[in-house]
Amino acid sequence: MYITLDLESEEPIxxxxxxxxxxxxxxxELSPGEALPSVRSLAADLGINLHTVNKAYQQLKQEGFILIHRQKGVVVNPDGVPKADEGYWSELTSKISPLIAEAVCRDVSEEEFQKLCSQIYAGFQTKE
Amino acid sequence: MYITLDLESEEPIxxxxxxxxxxxxxxxELSPGEALPSVRSLAADLGINLHTVNKAYQQLKQEGFILIHRQKGVVVNPDGVPKADEGYWSELTSKISPLIAEAVCRDVSEEEFQKLCSQIYAGFQTKE
DNA sequence: TATCTGTTATATTATAAATATAACAGATGA
DNA sequence: TCATCTGTTATATTTATAATATAACAGATA
Structure with missing residues (x-):
């Protein structure tokens, strides 16, 4: 699992x-139950602060992607990521709506938009 | 054109x-050439600062949605919003990819995802 | 001439992001 | 037992962004 950061990006680390x-x-690339680096080692590898990694891990835990055992370490959720629920759909809608609004303004057809989504979907579902 | 703000939201005003x-x-609801409220009047109506409105307007201008005439005021771009170009597609991909990654993790099928997009598309294209 | 535009400048406050140290508690392996 | 590894918590500082508060300028208009 390689992680690369863009420190120039506006997107927070x-x-x-x-x-x-x-x-x-x-x-x-990450399987259920697989261990992730400790907050300290990952921070050291990436040249960033421990607390920045910890913040990311805490939120990933909160959202069900990982489990954190106090002394064992961090692992990908062995039971898999929780399925989509009402709250998830609601948040997803809030995040996609502005993107679709802009697409409509720029004359991007629904077919073109779905084609892009389909390509991205393929990129995730393909092994590697 | 009614505008409502959620001051509790994490999304900046x-x-x-x-x-x-x-x-x-x-x-x-807004037609090409249609006038938008001045920075001062909109700020007053919404109970926020002039500069917050100005920041939004400046970015909308930068992205081609509106034109600002120094003494006339603000209008929706009479020539329409610029069509999708390479930079647009690139940014859109960056914004959608994390959403699709999470959808895949949560076992949301491509069909379900596209169904949501289709519903949102319909909401924008329908006259209302 | 008073009033409306957008624009610019400066300063301040509040919040979020990121870093810097330090310490604690439980588990593990030598 | 002891050093070392975990995540966790606490505190403080720096940096950047968001938002506000005034003030002033320049051009257009009625």
Whole structure:
């Protein structure tokens, strides 16, 4: 599981970390039960602060992607990520709606939009 | 064009403003050439600061949604919003990818995802 | 000339992001 | 037993962004 950061990006570091772990799970590069680096070692590897990693891990835990055992360490949720519930759908709608509004303004057809989503979907479901 | 703000939201006020103007254009509630309230009057109406409105307007101008005439005021771009270009597609991909990654983790099928997008698309394209 | 535009400048407050140390408690292995 | 590894908590500081508060300027208009 390689993690790369863009320190110039406007996207906060802890958010980049979260997204890459989630992408890793989606791509099956990370399996249920698989261990993740400790907050200290990952922070050292990436050259960032322990608390930045901890913030990302805490949120991933809160959202059900990982489990944190106080003395054992961090593992990908062995039971798998919790299925989509009402709260999830609601949040997803809030996040996608502005993107679709802009797409409509720019004359992007529903077919073109879905084609892009389909390509991204394929990129995650393919092994590797 | 009614604008409502959620001051409790984590989404910055200027971002909420931007999204609502873009949604208004997508829904045809705002037509090309139509005037928008001045920075001062909109700020007063919403009970927020002039600069917060100005920040939203400046970014909307930068992205081609509106034009600002120094003494005339603010209008929806009379030539329509610029079509999707390479930069747009690139940014859209960056924004959607994390959402699709999480969807895959939560066992949301591509069909379910596209169904949601389709519903949101319909909400914008329908006259209302 | 008073009033309306957007614009610019400066300063301040509040919050979030990131870092810097330090310490604690439980588990593990030498 | 002891050093070492875990996550966790606490405190403080720095940096950046968001939002506000005034103030002033320049051009257009009625």
């Amino acid at each position: 802890y958010t980049q970390l979260k997204h890459q772990v989630i992408a890793g799970i989606a791509k099956k | 200027y971002t909420q403003l931007k999204h609502q103007v873009i949604a208004g254009i997508a829904k045809k």
